[in-house]
Amino acid sequence: MSSLPPYATTGQRIWFYAFRVICGCIFFFLIAPILTIIPLSFNAQDFFTFTPEMLKLDPDGYSLKHYRDFFSSSDWQHSFKNSLIIAPIATIVSVSLGTLAAIGLSQSHVPFRRGIMAILISPMIVPLIISATGMFFFYSTLGNWMENSLGMNKNFVGYVKVVLAHSVLGIPFVIITVTATLVGFDRSLTRAAANMGAGPVTTFFRVQMPLILPGVISGALFAFITSFDEVVVVLFVGSAAQKTLPWQMFTGLREQISPTILAVATILVVISVLLLTTLELLRRRSERLRGMSPG
Amino acid sequence: MTDTTAHDNSGPVLAADGKPLKVSLARALRRQKIRALLLIAPLLLFVLITFIVPIGDMLFRSVENQIVQETLPKTVVALQEWDSEAGTVPEEPVFAALAADMKIAVAEKTHTRLGTRLNYEMNGISSLFRKSGRGVKKWDLANDGPFKDKFIALDKKWADPEVWVTIKANSPKYTPGYFLNAVDMQVSPDGIEARPENQQIYVTLFKRTLMMSLMITGSCILLGYPIAWILANLPMRQANLLMILVLLPFWTSLLVRTSAWKVLLQQQGVINDLLVWIGLVDDANRLVMINNATGTIIAMTHILLPFMILPLYSVMQTIPETYLRAAKSLGATNWTAFWRVYFPQSIPGIGAGSILVFILAIGYYITPELVGGTKGVFISNRIAFHISTSLNWGLAAALGAILLAAVLILYYAYDKIVGIDNVKLG
Secondary structure, three states: OOOOOOOOOHHHHHHHHHHHHHHHHHHHHHHHHHHHHHHHOOEOOOOOOOOHHHHOOOHHHEOOHHHHHHHHOHHHHHHHHHHHHHHHHHHHHHHHHHHHHHHHHOOOOOOOHHHHHHHHHHHHHOOHHHHHHHHHHHHHHHHHHHHHOOOOOHHHHHHHHHHHHHHHHHHHHHHHHHHHHHHOOOHHHHHHHHHOOOOHHHHHHHHHHHHHHHHHHHHHHHHHHHHHHOOHHHHHHOOHHHOOHHHHHHHHHHOOOOOHHHHHHHHHHHHHHHHHHHHHHHHHHHHHHHHHOOO | OHHHHHHHHHOOOEOOOOOEHHHHHHHHHHHHHHHHHHHHHHHHHHHHHHHHHHHHHHHHHOOEOOHHHHHOHHHHHHHOOOOOOOOOOOOHHHHHHHHHHHHHHHHHOOHHHHHHHHHOOOOOHHHHHHHHHHHHOOOOOOOOOOOHHHHHHHOHHHHOHHHHHHHHHOOOOEOOHHHHHHOOEEEEOOEEEEOOHHHOOHHHHHHHHHHHHHHHHHHHHHHHHHHHHHHHHOOHHHHHHHHHHHHHHHHOOHHHHHHHHHHHHOOOOHHHHHHHHHOOOOOOOOOOOOOOHHHHHHHHHHHHHHHHHHHHHHHHOOOOOHHHHHHHHOOOOHHHHHHHHHHHHHHHHHHHHHHHHHHHHHOOOHHHHHHOOOOOOOHHHHHHHHHHHHOOHHHHHHHHHHHHHHHHHHHHHHHHHOOHHHOOOO
């Protein structure tokens, strides 16, 4: 179906091109909303539509005003900083625990493998609103206990709660990507390392880790984007001091929508393009490595 | 010598250290299992404590009902003697017990919480408790009896047997009340019955959630199928380029996509401007595409479409192109070849994608909240409302439990059809 045979009838020709047009429209539907907001974020006015000046490509119709708003508003900056604190820590927690567990899960004899897998994947399956409801009750009790019995700082406890909640949400992604990488891992390499006198720790860091690193990093990217994008759970578990960027966007969209949101959205699109490129490069590298080691 | 050799041949095979090989192998296997479990244990514990326990706690809250027994312990005991079906008000001992309980409750300020809780079952109890609390504070328990008339003097509602029926009905530690409420039912003196017509909202909301999720799944199939087909049948290089158009929205923040739709669909937004400019729509009556069901369906179809395309694509990639050519060379028309040969083989992909999209859709909160208005909201928005605004946490937990059950059934089906190990990302 990739090209039209020379003997095609007129009807077939029409259908062939009509089908391409339909597909083009659907691709347009997928990508257009994201592409539209990028030029709109450079709007010199506070409108959410293209002004006549913008359509005439007049430089006066464009400005960096909304970006300046984003970088000078303390609300936006505070929430941006919070996101940059919470997401990396949550990623580190889920990646370190998740990688260890994935290595354990990929051994040949694991009792209750299916049951364990189901529990570890469950944060991805359970709808966020239900996770958030459950966490809301549980973490408020936990937070009170930490503040009253352990005498911890209220602000610190707030961050701990959000980080814990976000790490558990990122875990399924780490488990899935790392176990997928481990399927192609040649076990005789660790045996060879042990044979030459390396301890389990040395074997792990010098032999196994470099080989499964692409899987670990893509798991980490998934975990990072999960936390960086997450709004429902942080809305329920966190307090105003832990307001993250998505939370700020959510309140902005719900209450009074300001064009600054479009500037933030554009910045986030750029971040996701960067992440997507990294992921694609990693996938290629992982495929190359897998081609090298037999099995 | 010959003796021992004969013995060895008939006995178990020995390992190098002289122990039977079977035992050594079993021990090695056990050690391997323990090592694997030790590697998994930290994460398993972490997920159990920070995720499974909170969910269990929520499920427990949907039936838990200890507040009446904790706040009014003596009254609950005294009420056991009272016949709730007689239609009379209880006698003096019950009121004396109530006075004693209220005295403690007012001192600890728990009576208003109890009032709020019972108000979910019967309107007006909340104010009754608050009002009575102020009165009881001034009483002297030892000398001020009898209390029956004093309570009724405080508020005539105490003479209403319905109030007492409600208190007695809620005195057990566990209640099906929240679940009944979640399906628009209630416990009344005559047993379980439907709520009054004007209070029935949840069944409608569940139905709407299901209907809209089905519509979203349907439109994802319609839009996703051609895309997956063209991706699977184009040469690798072009397919990879087009794949970016699918993956970029997939990777873009949910809030970015939702805000994009909010901007596009507004009455003063880009789409309406464009339609007016073309002349399809009159400037005076621009289309209302946001804050209603249309907005939710458009935005959520866009957001969930990649989840349909990716599994469909991976299934279609495995269908050999030669099958279609073979069918056509045997005389099938294009349509017959597609419908009888290609389509049946792509059904597993449709199944996997549909369940995935449906599971994600019925639990969605953010997008319906932002673009759904009042007519386009889901059950999850109601859960969030009860958590943060009405503070009826038991009802929120019961609604959540029903939603969770639905998702788990679908998840089980997904596991049977696709297998959870086959989930692929990116």
